[in-house]
Amino acid sequence: MNASHAPTCLLDSADDDLMTMIREGKADLALPVLERRYGRELRRVVQGIVREPSLAADVATEAIEKIWLERARYQPGTNFRAWLIGVTRNHALTALRRLRRAARVGGTAWGTEDATDLLAHVPSAATETAEASELSHVLSAAVADLPERYRTVFHLCVQQQRPYSEVSRALRLPKGTIAIRIRRARQRLLGTLAPHLDRGHVQALANRYSTCA
Secondary structure, three states: OOHHHOOHHHOOOOHHHHHHHHHOOOHHHHHHHHHHHHHHHHHHHHHHHOOOHHHHHHHHHHHHHHHHHOHHHOOOOOOHHHHHHHHHHHHHHHHHHHHHHHHHHHHHHHOOOOHHHHHOOOOOOHHHHHHHHHHHHHHHHHHHHOOHHHHHHHHHHHHOOOOHHHHHHHHOOOHHHHHHHHHHHHHHHHHHHHHHOOHHHHHHHHHHOOOOO
16 A cells, blocks of 8 residues: 555545545545555554564554454544554554564574564563464474484584584585575475464564574
8 A cells, every 4th residue: 555645635534534434445545545644653653562674564554454454443533543553553562472473483493592582572471372382393393304414404503503614524514515404494494384474474584584594
């Protein structure tokens, strides 16, 4: 959705009138106006919660779409701006909890301990712990299913965090071969995890852990 496409004739319309249009099936006309009016503020709200830049941009865009999804809950005559910020904040917190889950599993898969630093200020819920546990089981099974040539170097370099040079000598393989096998192991693991995570979070993990250690 592009705010620059907001119909000029609607730019002065009241928020409640725009919400009426949305409920009447004219969201394609009203939403660009609301995005133009509130988009910058919503992006600031989201960025203050979701610190992963690529995900924050996606969440801010989705927040505008949430207006349509939550349209029945808005009461005409109330403070639309406050309602919209509340919807946006809830959506951002949900995205952050999901990213926490992705980061936990990604930290295990990619041998990093700092993956959850982005999310340390958000309390964990019991349901999130259960989801993380389930994903950890999926990951463990995926590691076990890796071809031996990938599983061995992944275990030594990533899980045991041994230097490439040491593993190269131990396995009598060039360091470049070690790096390639680890990258391919990570790609396979990410493919296994993808069905269990939102697309945005898979992309965030891929961006964060795409390089070899």
